[in-house]
Amino acid sequence: MNLNTIQKYCYPLDNTSCLRETRSSEMYVMLYFFSAASVMLTILGNLLVVISVSHFRQLHTPSNLIVLSLAAADFLVGIFLMPFMIIQIIEGCWYFGNTFCYFHALFSFLLTLVSISNLIFIAIDRYVAVCDPLLYSTKITIPMVQISITASWLLSILSTWAIMYFKGCYFTFDIASVCLGECVRLYNDILGLVDLCISFILPCTVMVSLYAKIFMVARRHLKIINLVNQPTFKIEESRKKIPKKSERKAAKTLGIVIFVFLFCWVPFYLCSVINTYTDLAISNVIINFFAWLMFFNSGMNPIIYALFYPWFQKSIKLIVTLKICSMVFGMNWILKHRSHLCNFTAIQIHKFLCLIRFCIVQYTLLCVLGLPLLLSLTVGVFSTFLGQLTCPVTTIPLPPKCVKAPVALSLIKLALRNL
Known part of the structure; x- marks a missing residue:
């Protein structure tokens, strides 16, 4: 067995193991550098959100508690899921055993459900705040939000436990049919359809519908304000620019939220649908990359939902400069x-x-x-x-x-x- 042949196997001394990806040294360095940067962004960004909301009592509001729960789930994604997924993507091999492969998939399912539920909670919170502001304080209270967050975590854990308990019927890995060094996740049709609806179709429908309603209400409010505040001096041109600027800002923010979510989630579930319901075979490398892209949404969440808040910018200054301690x-x-x-x-x-x-x-x-x-x-x-x-x-x-x-x-x- 020559050196070139040995380097192609995940386990060089076992020629029955899977073939690994062979790349140049420069490509390995570049891939690991950008992957490590994405992991650090996910971990540090969400950790800053957790510390900020947890430490400062004045930030203990209903919406911030949802952001805290989302950041906690995304932080766990960066710690327990992304590093192993990145190694599998770059090397083309799974070096952590079949047992960890199984629990890695379960943990991925758990945190995905928690993150999705928190995204829906944020959409509902902002919908009530914009469309029904007078009743926001009575509809969205801290106890109600705490109960909702706790219920989302408990239901996600219960769903994961059910999948593990009924793994022979609903969730399994066909380890025997793959070579050593590969982590294959096989869903049957029932679980694949349920996962597709709960983790993608339903959240997309709810988020797009709510944010579309928010955008329309915001535009209507701007038109009303523009009609009420009719200009009486020679500053009409400057006054006309104010609603347009605010409208562009609102459209940009909501567009980023929807675009990033769809950009990170559509490719993976599209590949899952193609693999499950068609005869086309998609490479595991492509599927793993799209799965990593889905996890990378956890790194974008603190930027989208937190960095736009002034309180978070002040918290970052206190934490980075160590004034917090x-x-x-x-x-x-x-x-x-x-x-x-x-x-x-x-x-x-x-x-x-x-x-x-x-x-x-x-x-x-x-x-x-x-x-x-x-x-x-x-x-x-x-x-x-x-x-x-x-x-x-x-x-x-x-x-x-x-x-x-x-x-x-x-x-x-x-x-x-x-x-």
């Missing part, structure tokens, strides 16, 4: 809200911030400067006693009603306990 930022917040904090809470937060600074100094002395443990502890203890140098923010006075606790002794005790 900055000690000075934390003390400023305490001082600003000192009237709402009890003495005990203020002191405990104060000691916690000092402890973090103390641990940072210990890490610098041990790992960066390479000092021995005993010497670094000695420096930390003396610096804590001598003016609490490891916690400069303690020079900021606490609220007047707060009695300053023996922070130094508490810091030493906590630091030594953790070390």
Whole structure:
């Protein structure tokens, strides 16, 4: 067996394994680079959404809770689905075994259902907000949204469990008929039709219908505003441009939502329909690529649904600049809200911030400067006693009603306990 022949198999020492894709080194580098970038975009983008909505209480609105649920599902897609799918697409081989292939498909089905349900929730939320704004606060409430999100996750898990339980009838992999190193997902006609309707036809119909209604209502509102605010001065030309600009912006935003969803989902389900209901055979490489494109929609969701919001831009600045966990930022917040904090809470937060600074100094002395443990502890203890140098923010006075606790002794005790 020569070298060229060995390189063509997924498992070089097993000539019964599947044939792998052979590409140039430059092509491998380019594919892995762009694939890794898409995975990082999906993970980091959705992680920023999760942190922003979870951390800031003022963002706990019904619509943002739906965005949070969608970001959580898309984050799991980026962690557990996209990396393995990318390796299979680029290499043309599945190196993770038949068992993981099975559960990978189940997890894909679960997260797809959750993401689709959240997309529908967002469409319904925006439809009510635009078409019935006076009753929005009574129709769309936080408890109702929480119940809907929980129900969507539970129903998706239940559906996935049902598929796993009835796998002999509805969901199976024909592992015996394929070579080693290939992950084949075979649906029977019933499950394929159900999956096509639930995961594609129904969501597309609902989203397109609702967004079309939103667009028509927005245009009608703009016409009414234009008729009511008739210009009385010589600025008619400039006033006429305002509705047109707003209309273009609304059309562009809604067009992006619909186009990206259809662009990412239509090819995969079109191939599934062709494979299931026709005699045409489509290459697994093409199907895997379209499946990856469908997952890539998870990376586009934070851009479409979150980056257009001003609050998300402010949250990104706080997170990227680390002000969200900055000690000075934390003390400023305490001082600003000192009237709402009890003495005990203020002191405990104060000691916690000092402890973090103390641990940072210990890490610098041990790992960066390479000092021995005993010497670094000695420096930390003396610096804590001598003016609490490891916690400069303690020079900021606490609220007047707060009695300053023996922070130094508490810091030493906590630091030594953790070390």
